[in-house]
Amino acid sequence: MESHEKDMNALVEKAQKNDPHAFSLLYEMVYEDLYKMAYYTLMNRDDAEDAVSETVLDAYQGIGKLRDKTAFRSWIFRILSAKCSRIIKEYINKRQHEVNVDESESTSERVMELKDNSEDISEKVVNHEMLETGFKSITEEERLIVTMIVYGGYNSSQVEKILGINRSTVRSKYTRALKKMREAIEGNGG
Numbered sequence: 001m002e003s004h005e006k007d008m009n010a011l012v013e014k015a016q017k018n019d020p021h022a023f024s025l026l027y028e029m030v031y032e033d034l035y036k037m038a039y040y041t042l043m044n045r046d047d048a049e050d051a052v053s054e055t056v057l058d059a060y061q062g063i064g065k066l067r068d069k070t071a072f073r074s075w076i077f078r079i080l081s082a083k084c085s086r087i088i089k090e091y092i093n094k095r096q097h098e099v100n101v102d103e104s105e106s107t108s109e110r111v112m113e114l115k116d117n118s119e120d121i122s123e124k125v126v127n128h129e130m131l132e133t134g135f136k137s138i139t140e141e142e143r144l145i146v147t148m149i150v151y152g153g154y155n156s157s158q159v160e161k162i163l164g165i166n167r168s169t170v171r172s173k174y175t176r177a178l179k180k181m182r183e184a185i186e187g188n189g190g
Contacts (some may be wrong), residue, residue, distance in 0.1 A: 005070070012069040030073060033162055040151035041084045051083040058083075070123055074144075075161040081144045088132070127189055134181030142177035149174055 008029060014022035034055060038048035055083055059076045066075055148154045148162070157173070160167040 008072060009069050012063070012066065012072045015063050016066065018064075020060075023063065026072065027056055030076055034076065037077065037148055037152045037154075038080060038084055039060035040153060041147050042087055043151075045089050051080060051087060054083050055080040071164065074165070077141060077144055077148075077163060079188070081140065081147065084147070085143070111181070130185050135187050137180045138177045143172055145170055145174050146177050146181070148172070 008026065010074065011022045011029075013025045031052070034052045035048060038055075039045065040049040042051065044050050058079050059107060064081075071115055099131065134145075143163075144163070145159060148159050149156070154162070155172040157165045159165065159170045163170070165173075
């Protein structure tokens, strides 16, 4: 076991005993990776910061329930993945609402703007719906791996270190997840 992992495990143990300083040190160890994943998933700095903040708060409150102290990194990334998924759903709902704006409530300028941009907006909504369909077809762990590789730009060895999953397992889960996503999208008329 690497020294870094031993340090992290010891800090998790202390944090589980309500040591805020230990949790703070854990946070410092994972913040950069959490932020990168959130930013590349959401493509918005403010939303990424919000997702990371919510993740850290939930992790701080729930660390006592973490059964396997060696799974801290993957556990906190799963929390972040759920936060990012919620924000993406909010994006999709907001865009769908923009597309379905009631013309009677719109000014003529807004109607003209929507007409000018309707193809662009519709295409974005369709792309998000296809992506959501694909993501729904895979497990949470697969979603996390795909997000880290596709949006975060991580390679399989980096994902291995972050999630504590063997590199070849990361690659096979990534390949399987992409296949499942493709099949779900194609089966849904994509």
